Amino acid sequence: MRATVVLLLALGVLAGAALAADAPRLTGPTPALVSPPAPPLARQLNTEGRRTMRNYPEQPPVIPHAIEGYQLSLATNRCLTCHRRQYTEASGAPMISVTHYMDREGQMLADVAPRRYFCTQCHVEQTDAQPLVDNTFIDMDELVVTPGTR
Secondary structure, three states: OHHHHHHHHHHHHHHHHHHHHHOOOOOOOOOOOOOOOOOOOOOEOOOOOOOOOOOOOOOOOOEOOOOOOOOEOOOOEOOHHHHOHHHHHHHOOOOOOHHHHEOOOOOEOOOOOHHHOOHHHOOOEOEOOOOOOOOOOOOHHHHOOOOOOO
């Protein structure tokens, strides 16, 4: 009886090892402690001087210039050195929207609202990056049927 149990246990271990060799890895193709190389960053497009069309109403405009090296922290915001209301005339940059000077209740503030201070939480640089997933977005102008076109 004891020999049968030992034999069954040995067969179970061997069968488990054989099955484990064919089982798919859950950690991916690279070993668990090795990091794969990061994909290259998309190339930044310099569209400064011309505005790009927005895809939908209320879409935050894209940043038309490189911002690499811009400091954006609790202590300083490099974007505001050109886009804050009092600096736009000298810099030639468009002023940030008046909505950025409103608090949650719609009250106007003397300076940029804290919830709008970190620009890159909504605004992104214009790049030549390809979409990660297929996009089936249809612009409103394409959806609206003008009278007499049917």
